[in-house]
Amino acid sequence: MTTTGPLAGIRVLELGTLIAGPFCSRMLAEFGADVIKIESPEGGDPLRQWRVLKDGTSLWWSVQARNKQSLTLNMKTEQGRQIARELALQADIIIENYRPGVLEKWGLGYEELRALNPALIMVRLSGYGQNGPMRDMPGFGAVGESMGGLRYVSGHADRPPVRVGISIGDSVAALHGVIGAMMALRHRDVTGGRWNGKTGAEMQAGQGQMVDVALYESVFNLMESLVPEYDVAGVVRERTGGALPGIVPSNTYTTQEGGNLVIAGNGDAIFHRLMLAIGRVDLAHDTQLARNDGRVPRTAEIDQAIQEWCSTQTVDAALATLRAADVPVSKIFSVRDMLQDPQFLARNMFEQHQFSDGTPVKLPAVTPKMSATPGGTRWMGPQLGEHNQAILQSLGYSDAEIQALREQGITG
Incomplete structure (x- = not known):
C-alpha cells in the first residue's frame, strides 16, 4: 500500500x-x-x-x-x-x-x-x-x-x-x-x-x-538514581504516596471541595513564588529553605503549609492563584476532562x-x-x-x- x-x-x-x-x-x-x-x-x-x-x-x-x-x-x-x-x-x-x-x-x-x-x-x-x-x-x-x-x-x-x-x-x-x-x-x-x-x-x-x-x-x-543511591549511600527508595521523594515540594494536595491538585514547587525560585502565593512569607524568606537540600528535612512542614492553604480553596481558585504566580500545577485529569480541555483541543489531540x-x-x-x-x-x-x-x-x-x-x- x-x-x-x-x-x-x-x-x-x-x-x-x-x-x-x-x-x-x-x-x-x-x-x-x-x-x-x-x-x-x-x-x-x-x-x-x-x-x-x-x-x-x-x-x-x-x-x-x-x-x-x-x-x-x-x-x-x-x-x-x-x-x-x-x-x-x-x-x-x-x-x-x-x-x-x-x-x-x-x-x-x-x-x-x-x-x-x-x-x-x-x-x-x-x-x-x-x-x-x-x-x-x-x-x-x-x-x-x-x-x-x-x-x-x-x-x-x-x-x-x-x-x-x-x-x-x-x-x-x-x-x-x-x-x-x-x-x-x-x-x-x-x-x-x-x-x-x-x-x-x-x-x-x-x-x-x-x-x-x-x-x-x-x-x-x-528508575532514575535508584542504583547509585543504594550503592553509595545505602538508600533504598520507598513508597511515598503522591510525593516525589527528595524533591520538595512535589505532592498531591486536597482542596476545599475534595478535589486533588498536583503542585510541583521544587525549583528554588518556584518555591519562593509558591510560598508568597499561599501567604507564607515566613517560609518564602527562610534561608534554610532556599535550596532543595535544605527543604528536604522539612518536607512535612512544607507539605502541611500547602495543604492548609489548599483546604481553603476550590480547585479553580487554587489553579488561578498558582498559575498567576507561575507555579507548575494541575488538577488530575480524567478522560472526561481531557475531551473538553482547551489545551488538548488546541493541540488537536x-x-x-x-x-x-x-x-x-x-x-x-x-x-x-x-x-x-x-x-x-x-x-x-x-x-x-x-x-x-x-x-x-x-x-x-x-x-x-x-x-x-x-x-x-x-x-x-
Whole structure:
C-alpha cells in the first residue's frame, strides 16, 4: 500500500499479540511504515476481545492496530510458516514478542533469516530478554514492572504496592523497541542500506541487527538514581504516596471541595513564588529553605503549609492563584476532562473517525508531532484477515492457490 510519512517504504512484519510488540509496530505504522500483522485464523490477536467491546471487537483494537494490514496464518502448519518466511525475507523490520525460542522452532529465528537477508532488523520483546536464567519464563508487563523496580516505589508506605492503571511496563518496552529499531535503521543505512535480494558475491546490504528488549529492563531504565543511591549511600527508595521523594515540594494536595491538585514547587525560585502565593512569607524568606537540600528535612512542614492553604480553596481558585504566580500545577485529569480541555483541543489531540456502521468514534491523535512529516491514522484496526487476498497476491500466489490455502485452513 502506498503511504506517506518519514517511514514510508519501510516494510514491517509483526509477529506478536496483545501489547508490547503490537504497540511497537503501531507507532511505526502511524508514521508511514507498511505493517503486516500475522494473526491466528482462530480468533486473531486476543486483544480484539479485551476491555470494552463494540459489536464483539475491542475499542482498544481500533487504536492498537490502526494502519496495519491483517493476514491470518496458521503457524502450526509448514505452509503457514513458509508464507511468513517469504514475508520476513521482504521485511526491513520484524517485530516479535513470543517467548525466546519460538521463532527458532518455526525456522524463523534471527540467525537463520539474517543469513538470507543480512540487512534484516529484528526487534524481540520478551519478559526477560533472549538470554539469562529466566529467559524461558513467562513475563507480562506486570511482572516487568515488579522486577524492574516500579511497583516497589508505587503507593503509600503503609499499604501494599499499587500498579499504574494502564499496562505501563508493556508500553515502555514497546517504546524501547521503537527507539532500537530507529537506531538500527540508521546503522543499516550508513553501512549500505536495504538488501538487494541477491545472494553470494552479488549480495550488497547494510548491516542489520537484533534489538533485544526485556520488559523488566525497560522499566529498570526509568528508575532514575535508584542504583547509585543504594550503592553509595545505602538508600533504598520507598513508597511515598503522591510525593516525589527528595524533591520538595512535589505532592498531591486536597482542596476545599475534595478535589486533588498536583503542585510541583521544587525549583528554588518556584518555591519562593509558591510560598508568597499561599501567604507564607515566613517560609518564602527562610534561608534554610532556599535550596532543595535544605527543604528536604522539612518536607512535612512544607507539605502541611500547602495543604492548609489548599483546604481553603476550590480547585479553580487554587489553579488561578498558582498559575498567576507561575507555579507548575494541575488538577488530575480524567478522560472526561481531557475531551473538553482547551489545551488538548488546541493541540488537536483527538482524531474523529467512524466505524463501518457509521458510528462516530474519537481516537487519540498520533504523537510526537512533527512539522514536516506528521503521523496519522489512515484506517482503524482491520477486520481479521482483511488483507489476506492483497498480501498473498503480492507474494505471487494465484487466486486458485489463495482459495486452496483457505480451504486447507492455512489462512482460515
